[in-house]
Amino acid sequence: NAGVTQTPKFQVLKTGQSMTLQCAQDMNHEYMSWYRQDPGMGLRLIHYSVGAGITDQGEVPNGYNVSRSTTEDFPLRLLSAAPSQTSVYFCASSYSSGARTGELFFGEGSRLTVL
């Protein structure tokens, strides 16, 4: 099983450019989410989804868009990149109910630098 696959692993953008981070999972998980990791701040939730067609905002949603057209895919779009969005981004998935809820499976991360 591939688990959670994120692409690209590295990206450099100029301020104002847009891009999409791709995330796909093959575990049939209902729940998918995007976190950003910054030094000293842990992981902060950007957006999440509990199923196809359902998305919601997390703690730091500004400047990002998401959609969930299939169970497998949950892309994160940066609309107009800003230096404050320089970070490492993680996609994660899990079951949305039951004893394993919250046992997040993470992708390998995408390191984004905005100049």
Place this chain on the structure above:
Amino acid sequence: AQKVTQAQTEISVVEKEDVTLDCVYETRDTTYYLFWYKQPPSGELVFLIRRNSFDEQNEISGRYSWNFQKSTSSFNFTITASQVVDSAVYFCALSEAGNDYKLSFGAGTTVTVRA
């Protein structure tokens, strides 16, 4: 709002020493879930444990043990007889009933085990 505090930013120990990582949480819910995740230098995030608020029994898994104390809102993690491979960033996280897939993470504690 839920909150997780990991007051220790960095801990350095010599191999075979025990190390305890503190985690203090805040929540208004009576039903909630606590987690620990590990991020080794390679960068991936790995689930270690999930504990619900009604289960205050301590847990041991090999050299890892967890001490959950509701009275002090703490969920501490101890590595016994540490090894170099335990060097990592460790994150404590919390979720609440009804949104138990939606984790809030602490800032993390970096553990360095020296040979």
